[in-house]
Amino acid sequence: MSWSLGETGALAIKAARGAGFTWGLAEDAGFAVVWLQARGLPGAPALCSYLSWYAANNHRQDEQTGRCPLLTGAAISDGVIATPQHAQDETDLGLVRTPLLLLPFISNLDGGMIILDGLSWQNDAGPTHAAPAGLAPCRLRRLAAPPKQALPITHSRLETECAGCVETLGRLAHRTYAPATPESRLAGAGAGLTDND
Amino acid sequence: MDDTHKPQLLRDADLPCPQTDLRPASQVMRLARMGSFHQSRLSFMRVLLRRLKDHGWRFDRPVFDIDANGVGVATYRARGPENTYTLVAFAHQLDDDKRSDRVIAEAWDATFTLCDGEADADTIRRLADNVPRQEAGRISETEMVLSRANKSVRLFSHVVDRLSAGEQPDRDMLESVGYLVRTTAVYGSGKFGAADRSCWGNRPEFTGSFQPELLAVWLIRTFSIDLAEHMASSRAPQTAVRMDPALRRCLGVGNSTGLGMAPFLINHPRLINAWIAARETALARVRAVAAASDTDIAMLCSRARRARQNAADWQVADGRQTDKITALQTDFDAIVARFDSVTADDAYPWDSLYRWAEDNLSPEGQEAVVSLLFEPYGALIDGLAGCMSADETTPHRIDGRMGCDAALAILERDYDWTDSIDFSGNGPQARVWYVSEEKLEPRLGERFAEDLEPYEQPLSPGRDAARMKQDLQRFDRNQTLGAFLLAHPEHRHMARRMQLAAPLDYAEIRDNTIDAAMVPIDLLRCKLSFFGATKFDPRSDRWLRITMYQGAPFPDELDRCDPDDMVYPELRDETARQ
Numbered sequence: 001m002s003w004s005l006g007e008t009g010a011l012a013i014k015a016a017r018g019a020g021f022t023w024g025l026a027e028d029a030g031f032a033v034v035w036l037q038a039r040g041l042p043g044a045p046a047l048c049s050y051l052s053w054y055a056a057n058n059h060r061q062d063e064q065t066g067r068c069p070l071l072t073g074a075a076i077s078d079g080v081i082a083t084p085q086h087a088q089d090e091t092d093l094g095l096v097r098t099p100l101l102l103l104p105f106i107s108n109l110d111g112g113m114i115i116l117d118g119l120s121w122q123n124d125a126g127p128t129h130a131a132p133a134g135l136a137p138c139r140l141r142r143l144a145a146p147p148k149q150a151l152p153i154t155h156s157r158l159e160t161e162c163a164g165c166v167e168t169l170g171r172l173a174h175r176t177y178a179p180a181t182p183e184s185r186l187a188g189a190g191a192g193l194t195d196n197d
Numbered sequence: 198m199d200d201t202h203k204p205q206l207l208r209d210a211d212l213p214c215p216q217t218d219l220r221p222a223s224q225v226m227r228l229a230r231m232g233s234f235h236q237s238r239l240s241f242m243r244v245l246l247r248r249l250k251d252h253g254w255r256f257d258r259p260v261f262d263i264d265a266n267g268v269g270v271a272t273y274r275a276r277g278p279e280n281t282y283t284l285v286a287f288a289h290q291l292d293d294d295k296r297s298d299r300v301i302a303e304a305w306d307a308t309f310t311l312c313d314g315e316a317d318a319d320t321i322r323r324l325a326d327n328v329p330r331q332e333a334g335r336i337s338e339t340e341m342v343l344s345r346a347n348k349s350v351r352l353f354s355h356v357v358d359r360l361s362a363g364e365q366p367d368r369d370m371l372e373s374v375g376y377l378v379r380t381t382a383v384y385g386s387g388k389f390g391a392a393d394r395s396c397w398g399n400r401p402e403f404t405g406s407f408q409p410e411l412l413a414v415w416l417i418r419t420f421s422i423d424l425a426e427h428m429a430s431s432r433a434p435q436t437a438v439r440m441d442p443a444l445r446r447c448l449g450v451g452n453s454t455g456l457g458m459a460p461f462l463i464n465h466p467r468l469i470n471a472w473i474a475a476r477e478t479a480l481a482r483v484r485a486v487a488a489a490s491d492t493d494i495a496m497l498c499s500r501a502r503r504a505r506q507n508a509a510d511w512q513v514a515d516g517r518q519t520d521k522i523t524a525l526q527t528d529f530d531a532i533v534a535r536f537d538s539v540t541a542d543d544a545y546p547w548d549s550l551y552r553w554a555e556d557n558l559s560p561e562g563q564e565a566v567v568s569l570l571f572e573p574y575g576a577l578i579d580g581l582a583g584c585m586s587a588d589e590t591t592p593h594r595i596d597g598r599m600g601c602d603a604a605l606a607i608l609e610r611d612y613d614w615t616d617s618i619d620f621s622g623n624g625p626q627a628r629v630w631y632v633s634e635e636k637l638e639p640r641l642g643e644r645f646a647e648d649l650e651p652y653e654q655p656l657s658p659g660r661d662a663a664r665m666k667q668d669l670q671r672f673d674r675n676q677t678l679g680a681f682l683l684a685h686p687e688h689r690h691m692a693r694r695m696q697l698a699a700p701l702d703y704a705e706i707r708d709n710t711i712d713a714a715m716v717p718i719d720l721l722r723c724k725l726s727f728f729g730a731t732k733f734d735p736r737s738d739r740w741l742r743i744t745m746y747q748g749a750p751f752p753d754e755l756d757r758c759d760p761d762d763m764v765y766p767e768l769r770d771e772t773a774r775q
Contacts, residue, residue, distance in 0.1 A: 001335050001390070002337065002338065002390065003390060004338070004387030004388075004390060004391060004392065004393045005387070005393055005395075006386060006387030006388075006393045006394070006395075006590075007387050007388060007389070007390070022686045022687050022689055022690065023655040023689070023690040024682075024686065024687075024688070024689020024690035024691070024692065024693060025686060025689055027592055027689075027690060027693065028592075028689075030592070031591070031592045034590075071686075074595075074682075074689070075679070075683060077594060077595070077597065078595055078597025078598075078677075078678070078679030078682060078683075079597045079598045079677065079679050080597060080677070080679040080680055080682075080683050108594050156338065156392075156393060156395070156396055157338055174634070176632060176652060177631075177632050177633060177634040177637065177652065178631045178632065178633055178634060178640075178642070178649055178651075178652040179633075179634050180633050180634055180635035180636075181647070
């Protein structure tokens with residue numbers, strides 16, 4: 001069994017909304033997951049891990065528990081968090097939870113000149129498939145030249161090993177659905193009519 | 198929109214194509230007008246059939262393993278210059294008490310998938326475990342469409358009875374029902390595991406929108422006839438006959454469509470802009486035709502009469518639609534007379550005819566004229582079909598560095614129509630778009646009667662723009678939009694939408710989509726007219742039935758038929774020719 005990236009993105013949006021984010025940030029979460037998965041990186045497990053923590057911890061986000069990767073990513077992308085201006089300059093982001101989710105937002109920045117330091121599972125070739133959960137102190141660093149290798153799009157599906165993740169995201173997404181009532185059933189399209197014509 | 202902001206011209210080729218100004222969004226993007234659109238040359242079904250014919254596609258039926266009770270599997274193969282697609286159709290036995298067109302149904306008379314390529318025995322076995330379960334099953338990246346259909350029990354029985362007795366079915370009955378089966382969902386683009394649009398969107402045969410879905414529906418139509426003929430011959434092998442090809446063409450595929458489709462136009466601003474911009478550009482090109490040939494005038498006079506007959510045959514129970522149809526029928530007498538008065542000596546005949554329509558006809562009549570005017574001008578406008586898609590894979594990245602004053606200016610320009618709406622009143626925010634736990638589909642609820650607000654979907658751009666405008670007016674104008682969104686994350690969705698829509702003239706519907714008086718079927722009608730559907734039959738303010746491909750050629754006759762001509766019915770008698 002596998003999932004299309006289109007349905008994965010749609011599920012991620014609903015799950016982020018169900019976990020308590022605004023629709024606008026939820027859309028950013030959907031973008032982030034699809035961007036990562038398309039490059040073979042575990043975006044769905046990362047979002048699953050972060051949203052589960054976020055929902056279980058009453059939407060906390062502070063220095064102590066780590067910054068929210070979605071809010072931080074959106075603030076970087078929006079230019080609210082100033083990015084380093086000169087080669088080798090750095091911007092300290094502090095402690096970020098599930099920092100893998102920051103990557104897609106940084107990819108939005110000019111010319112791929114800025115990289116994210118602090119992913120403990122990153123090697124010279126870029127991020128690896130290691131577990132994306134947890135906290136890491138993160139910095140943005142401006143390179144003197146663009147990285148040799150941009151992350152290529154290699155995947156078009158979310159594979160079976162993400163089934164648990166899809167289930168968790170599905171549970172969060174479920175919170176966006178209104179329980180049915182007898183009134184709503186009667187008001188539904190085609191209700192109470194026979195289709196044996 | 199201010200007067201200086203005119204819709205941008207669309208170009209499908211390097212041809213220097215003259216055209217008049219486009220109609221402004223303030224005129225076009227109103228629900229009352231969008232709910233009056235008709236099929237046209239640019240409708241996706243017509244685009245598909247033209248392309249299949251022009252590129253010499255071939256069709257066959259490799260598998261037909263269906264028993265005398267109509268249960269089993271069949272496959273329909275479409276082979277083009279580069280690619281092959283196969284519709285796998287599963288026919289089921291369904292008790293009458295289980296037959297429901299609503300999305301909560303769990304069983305259907307037939308279920309379908311369109312495969313990318315051939316469907317071998319292993320594939321069919323895998324699909325047999327999943328496709329009949331529809332949303333509860335899973336398809337894969339080698340499938341493109343998932344669909345199901347229910348029979349029109351009355352007409353299906355009549356056809357099987359007549360054919361098995363060696364007789365043809367009753368023409369009036371075929372025409373009035375219009376289909377043997379009606380689809381109740383046609384899912385594509387990555388739904389339930391199917392391949393994403395990005396996997397096949399660059400194939401030439403699928404340029405435009407909804408082409409795999411509409412290919413599947415066209416093949417489903419053939420399956421519905423084959424099933425009836427097969428059941429007739431199984432019942433009475435000695436006497437049964439096949440359907441007369443002319444009678445067969447009276448049948449299309451029905452479709453029941455409800456609120457699930459309604460938010461589509463709001464959720465896909467880039468795509469809707471592409472559709473409407475193509476249609477408006479086509480109109481502008483035809484209005485710029487300096488003089489019409491006698492052949493073109495004759496074709497329009499003929500098609501106007503045939504469209505008038507279509508309108509005369511259009512009968513529905515819904516009161517609002519009946520009033521619109523009555524006005525359209527009256528309009529058509531004037532339309533036919535007006536086309537008859539055009540001569541080859543007239544300068545810019547279609548521009549003056551269109552202006553006359555605007556001044557004298559109902560919105561239904563005006564939009565019928567728009568669609569008719571396209572008919573003789575395929576060479577001018579058919580290329581625009583290639584512009585009717587949009588890359589929606591990447592969401593718009595918010596430009597947070599935009600100043601708050603610039604953001605406010607965009608809102609004041611593009612959402613000026615919200616100024617006259619008092620969103621603090623109950624009426625303008627009476628409705629809530631939400632997704633029900635039971636259906637997992639969009640629904641429309643009453644904000645002040647049900648506790649639905651926590652579940653509200655972002656489908657009210659007018660209200661959201663008004664709210665954002667209000668908060669921006671109170672915010673420091675020297676700050677950036679990014680800073681505003683940090684303080685007001687609730688406006689992030691609207692900020693993205695506003696920036697995305699700003700350069701796109703027709704991305705936004707300029708009506709309040711949560712107003713007490715909003716009629717959801719106007720949204721459905723607009724979308725379905727772009728599909729090429731006919732016989733819109735509203736069953737309430739929130740769902741309707743339509744017919745697809747009625748009159749169109751079947752795969753075995755496409756090479757010798759003109760699918761564009763067959764959209765319009767043949768004139769019945771001499772009186773209709775007047």
